[in-house]
Amino acid sequence: MTGSVHLPPFLAACRRQPVPHTPIWIMRQAGRYLPEYRQVRSHAEFASLLRNPELAAEVTLQPLRRFPLDAAILFSDIMTPLQGMGVDLSFEPGPVVRDPIRSDAAIDALAQLIPERDVPFVLESIRLVRAGLPAAVPLIGFAGGPFTLLCYLVCGRPSKEFGAARSFLYSSPGAAERLLDRLADAMAVYLRAQAAAGAQALMLFESWAGLLAPPEFERFALRAARRTLTALRDIGAPLIYYVNQGSALMECVAGLDVDVIGVDWRSPLDAVRRRLGPGKAVQGNLDPAALFAAPEDLRQHAGRVLDAGAGSPGHIFNLGHGIWPDTDPDAVARLVDYVHERSSRRAGAGAAGT
């Protein structure tokens, strides 16, 4: 790995190389908990913000101005490329699909995604962010996991249990596989375009895979994710697979050829690493609710995550799920500082041979 000594900590950790401190970023770090984000949103609907490269870039950069985070992640929505595929979609505020997709005809009617034509504003946002970011801060591009997208497309709106999607897998497994293949291929094209525009790591968010038992996860969600991720391997950018509520799925995920597994807050990272085996870095996994603890308690909770992740190189600190809108930004500041300080002390101690 030429030049690896000078990799930013986030990219080094993705490749399980030693780092001067444990890198940290926060899922949904560009978002409603920041007053400056709410300020932008007071002038722009969520849907129009997504399609406006200047505003999307501004919002992406906001948390980086406040906190010494180790990575930026594009402000976007996992449903955006589906609009590019012809899905009639609104945000109320969760994504609502006007005509849920449950038939072969509806699956066939999905257009092929050509990112430069269908979602040029996403690629332009990436270029603007990249131009505005310090070279030492990598930018993460992302897409929704095919199964998670299927959940929204089949159910039509957010749901606690996504019952219609789960019964669709059981009642129409062949159609479900066809839809997942379509989505997997589109997300591969989408992420490749993001990398070409300047994203230096690519993340697939499988937010609802934890609704599946392992056999259905393997057959539907993981098979489709593998299809997406395999198609991206030649790019060379680190690949991150986030699987929410995946405590029972780690043995399945272990076989996936990616660099990093994103882990929700329910599974201790040391146990996850044992189950994943040595070939993967882990990203996570503080409970977003822990940011509501008193400062001293927050340090204890964060320290526990650092300790569990410290068994070997390759830990990127993050929350186990997106940050909540009612979080105090000062708690985020304390968390970022603490993670940097405590892990650099350890890195220093390690270098001194203790």
Place this chain on the structure above:
Amino acid sequence: MTGSVHLPPFLAACRRQPVPHTPIWIMRQAGRYLPEYRQVRSHAEFASLLRNPELAAEVTLQPLRRFPLDAAILFSDIMTPLQGMGVDLSFEPGPVVRDPIRSDAAIDALAQLIPERDVPFVLESIRLVRAGLPAAVPLIGFAGGPFTLLCYLVCGRPSKEFGAARSFLYSSPGAAERLLDRLADAMAVYLRAQAAAGAQALMLFESWAGLLAPPEFERFALRAARRTLTALRDIGAPLIYYVNQGSALMECVAGLDVDVIGVDWRSPLDAVRRRLGPGKAVQGNLDPAALFAAPEDLRQHAGRVLDAGAGSPGHIFNLGHGIWPDTDPDAVARLVDYVHERSSRRAGAGAAGT
């Protein structure tokens, strides 16, 4: 265990004794998927149905008339005893608490529960059901797990993530423990009264414990559940602890002194049994969505659960979560028959020495 040879299969399986067939019952088996239940509901609001012993007993018995289920479970709601403790509650249709409980004063204002005075209709329902059930069909009494009740009390209404409850644990751990203690003691009294009225097994539904990471689960949810269950041990009725989304929590749960662990659909039962150790029976864990599969596929899915549960005595077949309102009752009939037939074939084969 005197008389154990003649125990109904459900009670025998709770005690990990050999059974002629794998017993089966269905979480929410008395409910909206049955036309005869909807018929009753067309004349009675949910809230009044809960408080009417004749109707509650009728609805409890309905699924037993249709299917050869191995156990009945009282038709009630986990929030019912909280109304007895003075909580102002409505169903819209999920439970809505008029004044969410987030302060010491609100916790102290909770009344002690005296079941005979505060929820006599529940005990009368149990007596009526017991009188109407064949002797061979045991009746299960139940209560909500203290943490699950806390989720509703603190948040005030159902929520996908129960954020307010989870941040309450982190921001006010002492108050959370006090509230949980109150709830734990009340649920012990409540379940004891149910047993005295005729319930032959007692189940604690910890539906939202899976929102917690293991340390918070141990500190809050499990500690409170242990307080409830320990107080019930002298009764002698089997104790069942259902923990939804508990894949990461099984090592914690292993130390709980109960007879049966109810398992959601995400964790294969053989893996769960390995993690629980030999001292517990398991209950579960077909995905409720599997009832939407074609009949032949449903048999395969159910067979997988039977195989995973068959490693040693002590498997009660169930869904991994409550049955969905849009389920076809004929699918339930097929499932019950298949579980009985396939498992009695195996029991017979075992007796013949193959």
